[in-house]
Amino acid sequence: MKKQLEKSSIIGKSHEKTFGSVIFLGILWLCLLIASLFLLTLFASLILKGMGRFDLSLFGNYNNTTPEDAGARAAILGTLFVVGLTAVMTIPVGIMAAIYLEEFADKNRWFNRMIELNIQNLSAVPAILFGMLTLGLLDLMGFLNKNIVFGGALALSLLILPVIILTTREALRAVPQEIRAGSLALGATDIQTVARQTLPAAVPGIATGTILAISRAIGEAAPLLLLGALVFITYDPNGLTAGFTTMPIQIFGWSSAAQDEFKALAAAASVLLLVILVSMNGLAIFIRNRFAKQW
Amino acid sequence: MELEVRDHSSFAYSETTILEIDRLDVHYADNHAVRDVSLNIFANEITAFIGPSGCGKSTVLRSLNRTNDLVPTARVAGRVNYRGHDLYAPDVDPIEVRRRIGMVFQKPNPFPKSIFENVAYGPRVTHGRVSKSDLNEIVEQSLTRAGLWNEVKDKLDQNGMALSGGQQQRLCIARAIATNPDVLLMDEPCASLDPIATSLIENLMLDLVKDYTVVIVTHNMQQAARVSDRTAFFTAEIDSTGARFGSLIEIDKTDKMFNNPSNKRTEDYIAGRFG
Numbered sequence: 340m341k342k343q344l345e346k347s348s349i350i351g352k353s354h355e356k357t358f359g360s361v362i363f364l365g366i367l368w369l370c371l372l373i374a375s376l377f378l379l380t381l382f383a384s385l386i387l388k389g390m391g392r393f394d395l396s397l398f399g400n401y402n403n404t405t406p407e408d409a410g411a412r413a414a415i416l417g418t419l420f421v422v423g424l425t426a427v428m429t430i431p432v433g434i435m436a437a438i439y440l441e442e443f444a445d446k447n448r449w450f451n452r453m454i455e456l457n458i459q460n461l462s463a464v465p466a467i468l469f470g471m472l473t474l475g476l477l478d479l480m481g482f483l484n485k486n487i488v489f490g491g492a493l494a495l496s497l498l499i500l501p502v503i504i505l506t507t508r509e510a511l512r513a514v515p516q517e518i519r520a521g522s523l524a525l526g527a528t529d530i531q532t533v534a535r536q537t538l539p540a541a542v543p544g545i546a547t548g549t550i551l552a553i554s555r556a557i558g559e560a561a562p563l564l565l566l567g568a569l570v571f572i573t574y575d576p577n578g579l580t581a582g583f584t585t586m587p588i589q590i591f592g593w594s595s596a597a598q599d600e601f602k603a604l605a606a607a608a609s610v611l612l613l614v615i616l617v618s619m620n621g622l623a624i625f626i627r628n629r630f631a632k633q634w
Numbered sequence: 635m636e637l638e639v640r641d642h643s644s645f646a647y648s649e650t651t652i653l654e655i656d657r658l659d660v661h662y663a664d665n666h667a668v669r670d671v672s673l674n675i676f677a678n679e680i681t682a683f684i685g686p687s688g689c690g691k692s693t694v695l696r697s698l699n700r701t702n703d704l705v706p707t708a709r710v711a712g713r714v715n716y717r718g719h720d721l722y723a724p725d726v727d728p729i730e731v732r733r734r735i736g737m738v739f740q741k742p743n744p745f746p747k748s749i750f751e752n753v754a755y756g757p758r759v760t761h762g763r764v765s766k767s768d769l770n771e772i773v774e775q776s777l778t779r780a781g782l783w784n785e786v787k788d789k790l791d792q793n794g795m796a797l798s799g800g801q802q803q804r805l806c807i808a809r810a811i812a813t814n815p816d817v818l819l820m821d822e823p824c825a826s827l828d829p830i831a832t833s834l835i836e837n838l839m840l841d842l843v844k845d846y847t848v849v850i851v852t853h854n855m856q857q858a859a860r861v862s863d864r865t866a867f868f869t870a871e872i873d874s875t876g877a878r879f880g881s882l883i884e885i886d887k888t889d890k891m892f893n894n895p896s897n898k899r900t901e902d903y904i905a906g907r908f909g
Contacts, residue, residue, distance in 0.1 A: 445706065517743035521806070524701060525813055526733030527759040535759070540746055 382613070389606030397607050401573040402589070406600030411608045413572040414589035417488075418557060420576045421585055424492035425499065425556050430549055433503030440504070441511040442533050462501035469497040470562030477566075482580070486567040489579040494562040499552040506548025510541040543630035550623040554616050560587035586612050637904070639859045639892045647863065647887065650677035652817060652847045653698060658712035660693050660702065668693050671712075671882045673866055675817070680839060680848045682858035682888070685868035686903070690880020691851045694868070695819050698849065699735035700728040717816075733760055736815035740822040742802035744794035744809075749786050752794040752805055753777060756813035772812050780808035781838050800831025807838065811846070818842065820850040824857065836861050855904060858888065865891040867900045 400410025440458075444451040473494035477485050514537050522532040568588045576583045584592075586608060593605035653675035660668040668690035675681050675698075683691035693702065700721060702708040714721045721731055733756075744752050753773045757764050764772075773790070777783040782804040786797070794805050803823060810818060820839070824832040839848055839861050852858050858865050866885035872878055884897045895901045 447706065515743075517739065517741060518745060520701070520704065520739065521743040521745065521809075522755070522759075523704060524699070524732055524737040524739075525756040525759065525809065526729055527755070528729055531759045535755070536745055 385606045385609050385613070388603055389608070389610050392603045392607035393610060397604070397611070402571055402584075403573075406596075406598055406604055409593075409601070409604055411586065411589055411604075411611070413574065413576075414584050414586045414608070415611075416575050417491075417568075417572070417583035418585040420488050420581075421491040421495065421563075421583055422553060422556050424488060424579070425495040426549075426553055428492060429496045429500050429503055429552075433500050433549075434507050434545060436500075437504045437507035437511060438533060438538065441508045442537065443529070458501045458504050462505055465561075466498050466559055467561045467565060469494050470565030472497060473562060474565060484580075484582070486570060486582050487580045488576050488583050490566050491563050491568060491583055491585070494566060495556040495559060498559060498562060499556050502552040502555065503549055506552070507541070507545050510544025510548065511537060513544060514540045543626055546630075547623045547627045550619055550626070554619040554623075557585075557619070558587055558612065558616055560585070560591055563588055564591070637856060637859045637892055639889050640861060640863075642863065642887065642889050645863065648676040648679050651675070652677045652717060653849075654713075654715040655694070655698075656713040656715065658694065658697060658710065658714060660690070660697055661707075661709040661711070662705065663707040666877065666879055668697075668880045671868075671880075673882060673885045675847060675849055676864070677847050678843055678845075679863040680843050680850060680861050681885075682862035682865045683849070683851045683868060684853075684855055684858045684865060684903075685880075685883075686870055687853075688870040688878060688880065689868035690870070691866075691868045692821055693880065694882075695821055695849060695851050696737075698817070698819055699737055700731050701737060703728055733813055734815055735817040735819060736810035736813060738803070738806050738810055738818065738820045738823050740825045742799055742806050742826070744797070744802050744805050746793065746795055748791045749777075749794050749797070749805060750790040753808050753812045756809060760813055776808040776812040777805075779811055779842070780804045781834060781841075782808055798831070800827050800834060803827060803831065803835060804838065807835070807842075811842070815846065817847045817849065820848065822851050822853060825853065832857070855892075859892050862888045864888055867891065867895075867897070867903065869899060869903070 396408070396410045398410065398415065399412055400408060401413050402411075403409040440451070440455065444454075446452065446455075473490055474485055476493065477487075477490050482490065518536050518540060519532055522536045523529075527535070563585055568584050569592055570582060570584055572582055572584050574581075590605045590608050590612065593601040593608065596602070651674045655671055655673050655675075658668065658671040659666065671690070671694055683695060685691050696702045697710050698714060698721075702710060710722055716731070716735065719726065745755060747755075750773055753776050754764075754769050757769065757772050774783060774787075777786060782801060785801060786792075786805075794802065797805060807818075807823075824835055827835065836857065839850065842848060843863075850858075850862065864885060865888045867883045868880055869883050870878055870880055883899055884891070884895065886896070891900065892904055895904065
């Protein structure tokens with residue numbers, strides 16, 4: 340013991356460099372390598388396969404029975420419509436619900452605790468069940484055709500609403516209590532305190548959570564398949580009750596087709612979808628790092 | 635222990651009672667935390683609340699502007715009269731109470747906004763739209779009054795959280811006086827500050843008390859002796875069931891409290907024998 344405390348003990352081999360610790364570090368690196376290898380292989384194989392079809396006709400052409408003329412225009416616009424409507428429907432509702440639960444609801448009341456528990460459970464419900472719920476809801480509302488933009492947005496809204504509520508609550512909870520106390524002590528009302536202090540301070544966290552939820556909606560296929568979105572559409576969606584298909588479903592359709600040319604098309608569309616999702620997640624990370632407050 | 639007590643030989647003690655606390659009891663859920671506190675706060679004086687941890691001094695302070703209401707389980711019994719009105723009467727709006735009785739907290743808590751916006755916040759939430767020129771005037775006056783204007787006048791649009799701890803606390807004081815309150819409550823305002831920042835704030839209190847009534851909770855007896863006109867000594871007691879609670883031992887003019895207290899326990903605490 341005493342020997343280690345001598346001045347010269349700063350020179351020489353560190354005790355972190357023992358055989359065991361090197362092995363452990365190696366295993367950690369290996370795990371990281373395996374995870375990133377899968378991702379890289381996926382990217383590389385998609386790019387190689389889809390490169391030939393990643394051109395303007397992918398964006399400009401409608402689907403076609405001849406793969407050379409087929410494009411993802413209807414699917415891209417369909418995704419834009421459905422997810423756009425989803426965002427419009429969920430963001431205000433989700434944020435308001437979270438504000439109520441976090442800032443106003445009495446957490447000691449049993450029904451508020453029950454709502455909280457249910458929202459947490461809803462965020463873990465398989466997406467296909469929201470598709471079934473939407474089918475039932477559309478029936479009740481009297482829509483005969485279920486594959487409509489509104490229906491798709493409804494299914495995706497039900498899917499991501501719990502996620503938006505939970506992340507908004509997290510962001511609100513991260514705002515220190517002192518900020519609320521300071522505002523109230525200056526004679527601000529509860530509403531003023533939320534609107535002018537708590538909510539603005541939580542915006543970066545809310546934006547990050549919302550972007551991640553929206554990107555989940557973009558990539559989701561299961562509930563939309565249930566609505567019958569796997570259809571051959573050769574027009575732009577033009578309203579809430581227009582038929583639609585989305586990118587994940589178009590990719591699903593093409594990759595299950597017999598011709599290899601369609602598989603290349605599916606790969607090209609997948610690359611596009613991945614680029615969109617990766618850049619949205621990147622934006623979320625950027626917002627989190629750039630605007631996150633250090634309290 | 636030698637204490638430097640503020641010289642009150644030429645001080646005219648006030649006759650005007652601003653706050654009259656009458657048999658105040660505070661409960662947190664089942665815990666009867668503060669029992670039977672009665673004392674008066676006089677206009678344009680600094681009243682210091684001293685005592686060991688858990689003696690209820692902060693709880694009593696917070697019940698003076700209904701900040702205790704924000705704790706869901708808190709319940710207040712007894713009366714707190716502000717200029718003759720019971721603050722806990724059913725027709726009293728706690729928002730209006732807090733606009734007249736401002737508060738500065740232990741940990742500086744500037745809003746994550748510009749220095750200007752921090753000070754302008756109170757007038758804005760109180761009066762709705764305030765003209766830019768009025769706001770400029772209020773912000774300059776309040777920051778000057780808080781002794782911060784010269785340090786920040788060129789960077790009013792800088793984030794208030796970028797200031798040093800002492801500057802942040804003076805910003806919080808400027809923010810509190812921008813709403814032109816009647817009383818300023820300070821809950822250990824120097825607890826997280828260095829000695830230089832502390833002495834700046836103590837001098838500021840001595841200046842502010844010309845226009846406001848100040849109540850300060852402090853752990854620091856030297857601070858109470860240096861700045862206050864009256865001192866209330868609280869202590870933590872244990873009742874027959876073993877529950878801890880805070881109660882008031884005595885309140886008197888500060889020089890009497892520190893030189894010749896009526897109660898033995900006050901004397902012991904001030905002499906450093908417990909607490």
